[in-house]
Amino acid sequence: MMxxxxxILLASTVGLALAVAGPATAxxxxxxxxxxxxxxxxxxxxxxxxxxxxxxxxxxxxxxxxMINDNGGINGRKVTFITYDDGYTPPKAVEMVRKLVxxxxxxxxxxxxxxxxxxxxxxxxxxxxxxxxxxxTGASKWxxxxxxxxxxxxxxxxxxxxxxxxxxxxATVKDAKIGVLMQNDDYGKDYFNGFKAGLGKDADKIVQxxxxxxxxxxxxxxxxxxxxxxxxxxxxITTPKFAAQAIKKAAEIGWKPVHxxxxxxxxxxxxxxxxxxxxxxxxxxxQYLKDATDPQWKTAPDxxxxxxxxxxxxxxxxxxxxxxAYGYAAAATMAQVLKQSGDNLTRDNVMKQAxxxxxxxxxxxxxxxxVNTSATDFYPIQAVQLSRFEGESWKVFGxxxxxxxxxx
Numbered sequence: 001m002m003x004x005x006x007x008i009l010l011a012s013t014v015g016l017a018l019a020v021a022g023p024a025t026a027x028x029x030x031x032x033x034x035x036x037x038x039x040x041x042x043x044x045x046x047x048x049x050x051x052x053x054x055x056x057x058x059x060x061x062x063x064x065x066x067m068i069n070d071n072g073g074i075n076g077r078k079v080t081f082i083t084y085d086d087g088y089t090p091p092k093a094v095e096m097v098r099k100l101v102x103x104x105x106x107x108x109x110x111x112x113x114x115x116x117x118x119x120x121x122x123x124x125x126x127x128x129x130x131x132x133x134x135x136x137t138g139a140s141k142w143x144x145x146x147x148x149x150x151x152x153x154x155x156x157x158x159x160x161x162x163x164x165x166x167x168x169x170x171a172t173v174k175d176a177k178i179g180v181l182m183q184n185d186d187y188g189k190d191y192f193n194g195f196k197a198g199l200g201k202d203a204d205k206i207v208q209x210x211x212x213x214x215x216x217x218x219x220x221x222x223x224x225x226x227x228x229x230x231x232x233x234x235x236x237i238t239t240p241k242f243a244a245q246a247i248k249k250a251a252e253i254g255w256k257p258v259h260x261x262x263x264x265x266x267x268x269x270x271x272x273x274x275x276x277x278x279x280x281x282x283x284x285x286x287q288y289l290k291d292a293t294d295p296q297w298k299t300a301p302d303x304x305x306x307x308x309x310x311x312x313x314x315x316x317x318x319x320x321x322x323x324x325a326y327g328y329a330a331a332a333t334m335a336q337v338l339k340q341s342g343d344n345l346t347r348d349n350v351m352k353q354a355x356x357x358x359x360x361x362x363x364x365x366x367x368x369x370x371v372n373t374s375a376t377d378f379y380p381i382q383a384v385q386l387s388r389f390e391g392e393s394w395k396v397f398g399x400x401x402x403x404x405x406x407x408x
Contacts, residue, residue, distance in 0.1 A: 166198025
């Protein structure tokens, strides 16, 4: 692991727009990590280890805030973005987040990546009453403001996404026999539980579930097991390294099921190309972001500005990697919250503004998908569109889909 009309914020003007004065307040108010000149934001990402492909997200966010600072900052304040490597391991995530909070004294923590890592810091952040914003994981538990009022998700939640795949299978695949490959942790289970719930009375169509551990070298044996089960549908719940392995192995063993790949591993550059473009044809997923490899978005204003950003601030970046688009889009949401916070940069007000996003036309989201939050709705993006991999890119099709039940 989902979503009045405001014009898309162009990167050429985003800095100037954010640099102007925000909402008027009676007087300036700050908590630790904010001042007249600075806003300190903390982050952890897996820059090493089996999930290191996601490290591109942290580097993109870092570059985004450099762009913001070059254009005057947010309401005249420069953003200091402090990011540490947690290796996608919960103990390291706890260590690094404590360092951010207790030593670096950040105002908030933003886009910490991974369900296991965020689960490990979940209670700590809420006990400390520090904004734990727009976490980089779609687990459904990040939208629980009653029990965890300081934690908010960002992307569509995994349970909703899994449910959408289940409904599509039931509607389009005759005599479906489903095989599932899943990471053996909360991330994998959240997807699987949503998928199973979506199948409802047809959950018995799942004929085989194979799991793997984050530290495993390959998923080759699991793929052979799934093929041998007789499954003609494959739900691939994996992080990028294992997603590429699974796609490649399916082709090697001649298994050609109807293949659904979870959204968190649909990067063309980091997954589909390493797996082999031929092996990737026809795979299905659900998207909420525009795919930079899809020519239909070439003239979209936000895509044009994203390309300019990449050329100037990440010239070595692979534009076919969806993680750069993701990081850019998530950072734009964070920047909007800080803009709305004006001169009241207390943690209470930052959370209030994060829960007050109304039809925000976030750059890089698919047409028709907006960012919306409220005091009782901590799921900023609640819609997706199904996509199929064709040629060298993802092609969206059908209607915008959502599942409000995920947030009930």
